[in-house]
Amino acid sequence: MNAARRVEPLTGPVEDYLKAIYELERGSAVANTSEIAQRLEIAPASVSGMIKRLSDQGLLAYEPYKGVRLTGEGRRAALRTLRRHRVIEAYLSIALGYAWDRVHDEAEQLEHAASDELIDRMALAIGEPLVDPHGAPIPSREGTIDEREYHSLADVAAGYSARVVRVSDDDPRMLRYLAELSIIPGAEVTLVSREPFGGPITVSISEVETVIGPSLAAQVLVEPLPHADQPAY
Amino acid sequence: MNAARRVEPLTGPVEDYLKAIYELERGSAVANTSEIAQRLEIAPASVSGMIKRLSDQGLLAYEPYKGVRLTGEGRRAALRTLRRHRVIEAYLSIALGYAWDRVHDEAEQLEHAASDELIDRMALAIGEPLVDPHGAPIPSREGTIDEREYHSLADVAAGYSARVVRVSDDDPRMLRYLAELSIIPGAEVTLVSREPFGGPITVSISEVETVIGPSLAAQVLVEPLPHADQPAY
DNA sequence: CATAGAAATTAGGATAACCTAAATTCTTGT
DNA sequence: ACAAGAATTTAGGTTATCCTAATTTCTATG
Secondary structure, eight states, X not given: OXXXXXXXXXXXXXXXXXXXXXXXXXXXXXXXXXXXXXXXXXXXXXXXXXXXXXXXXXXXXXXXXXXXXEOHHHHHHHHHHHHHHXXXXXXXXXXXXXXXXXXXXXXXXXXTTOOHHHHHHHHHHTTOOSBOTTSOBOXXXXXXXXXOOOEXXXXXXXXXXXXXXXXXXXXXXXXHXXXXXXXOTTOEXXXXXXXXXTOOEEEEETTEEEEEOHHHHTTEEEEEOOXXXXXXX | OOOOOOOSOOOHHHHHHHHHHHHHHHHHSSBOHHHHHHHHTOOHHHHHHHHHHHHHTTSEEEOTTSOEEEOHHHHHHHHHHHHHHHHHHHHHHHHHOOOTTTHHHHHHHHXXXXXXXXXXXXXXXXXXXXXXXXXXXXXXXXXXXXXXXXXXXXXXXXXXXXXXXXXXXXOHHHHHHHHHTTOOTTOEEEXXXXXXXXXXXXXXXXXXXXXXXXHHHTTEEEEEOOOSSSOOO
């Protein structure tokens, strides 16, 4: 029963660190200094310093040279920021007509300035959506989040179909390209064929065939659709 | 033909200084160190330092011990921030149902984080209003602003009527009190009587009489309404 | 299993924005 | 016209966040 209720609000940079660490942890259990540095576009030495402070503040567990993990408190703070970010993205898209490749950068700024009241009003105004415009799940006000893991389009076997659930959100050019191909959350995609040795993948979306590279396909998360044979992967 | 287009965006604190100086200048031609310090709730010594930097950056004209004035560039920056602030206030109130005593503080944070695109979309979504919820004029995208000056309710002579055009916006408790009395922009107020020597003022708003102090009345700006005799003041 | 190269940390600095205390300049009343 | 008090500035510090360069630790390969 420690975790004295924080009085000082977290600064913008601190929120960014926690968010980055949360997402890196999901991929590999611990977040390394260099991964964090790369994601935040900051020198690794700066990350070492910040990590030490955050660990002193009880927001993360840190063993030098072995990476960091969020504590319960750090995780709550990260999810609070993630909720802000994704509610803002959804609001900008639904209520203000933003293009889906523009919402990320704007939300990146606003998430540090918006009050809880604002986030709640925004969420209410657009019907409390469960996902943001890229299909990423929005944490609840209470700090719970849908942590289901999905396969990517790169894992779908030839002849199988899948529904796009989520695409990676931070590269505007990629998002515009995906939108052109109608590869957006909710779309049904059938995998027509794949070339071996990491070659291109041919997919069909509403009767139109397109060829995409495997690294792009890896950024598109899908859920399997029913198929005569089993299993989908 | 100098004024090299600024590359670095201004920081939040710098925007706050410029906004404060703009408003102080309107009352007295120059803004003094202590006035700025008081308005920003910062030590005067800190203001001296900041003023020097802003003056080096060409945002304001500064003569030690004599106060500061905005340069053209400083004024443009101040109006840009003021537009952000007031568009946000109006949007929160109209589109998100914020109470009018809550919009100021929220806008104070968001004004430093919102992009031009966001401000423009917000303004468009609520029909490009000309004033914020407190009646303050919203600068245009091009940086022009309605600088008309108004008398306050404290200056209205007994027997005359006036329309409320604007109230001071930064004290939530005062705003709630004014709203209770229906002293809000657009309201018609008739000055029933006034006690001498800075005594209370009796006003009538939609047939209801209320007594208010002169310092509160001074925060309420009005425009005269037609009256049998002339002039209104 | 030793060591080269990668990863991480420490050391030493910079900048922005604040502070308090001390010194300076201005203003005003007699 | 001058001295007291008010206003302002200067001096010296602090904190948060970043940097580069140097050093230390880890790890994977021959």
